[in-house]
Amino acid sequence: DQAQIGYYLGGDQITIPHFDKNGRLIGLRGRTLCKEEAERFGKYRPIRINRKMYNHPLGMTLYNLDKAKKNIALMKKVIVFEGEKSCLHYYDFFGEEENISVACCGSSLNKAQINLLMRNCAPTEIIVAFDKEFTNPNGEDGNKYFDKLYTMCEKYKNYANFSFIFDRKGLLGLKDSPVDRGVDIYKKLYESRVIVK
Numbered sequence: 001d002q003a004q005i006g007y008y009l010g011g012d013q014i015t016i017p018h019f020d021k022n023g024r025l026i027g028l029r030g031r032t033l034c035k036e037e038a039e040r041f042g043k044y045r046p047i048r049i050n051r052k053m054y055n056h057p058l059g060m061t062l063y064n065l066d067k068a069k070k071n072i073a074l075m076k077k078v079i080v081f082e083g084e085k086s087c088l089h090y091y092d093f094f095g096e097e098e099n100i101s102v103a104c105c106g107s108s109l110n111k112a113q114i115n116l117l118m119r120n121c122a123p124t125e126i127i128v129a130f131d132k133e134f135t136n137p138n139g140e141d142g143n144k145y146f147d148k149l150y151t152m153c154e155k156y157k158n159y160a161n162f163s164f165i166f167d168r169k170g171l172l173g174l175k176d177s178p179v180d181r182g183v184d185i186y187k188k189l190y191e192s193r194v195i196v197k
Helices: 035-041 065-075 084-094 111-120 140-155 183-191
Strands: 006-008 013-019 025-032 044-046 077-081 101-103 125-129 161-164 194-196
Touching (some): 065 111, 077 084
Parallel strands (some): 077 101
Antiparallel strands (some): 161 194
């Protein structure tokens, strides 16, 4: 209810409303419940009703910024997840008063999103908490993913102190968000995050 998540029968999709920094509705994103469609077109798609698309440029916004911006400004810290569901988990774990989570709705953080954070909240610390995309932290896939996150954070380190969550101990499954296995696992991952210098 807090996030106004719904269901669109016509597309067999969960509906996820997106709001701008001031809480105005700017688009609807749908997550299909049909396995065949997810495999063919991807899990997430814009909602289309009566030939009207309810999409918006995801790279120009941050999900949950409208609800978290005051806390981010107060705590000077933000957690950036990939997906909306992770923000909902974070809210469940820590409540409204400590909700400092946003989602970039993808696997990279861009300059427009950094600027959005800096103009509206001015955090001094940005923690990237993306989904796990490797099976072995010391293998080729783990090294490649580590380098991707480090390079992305290093690119923007003049804006704020950056760190990122990287699962070295196998606490998460493949494709898991850092919050998918509960608050205790999340806290362990957070405490062992990689500081970008």
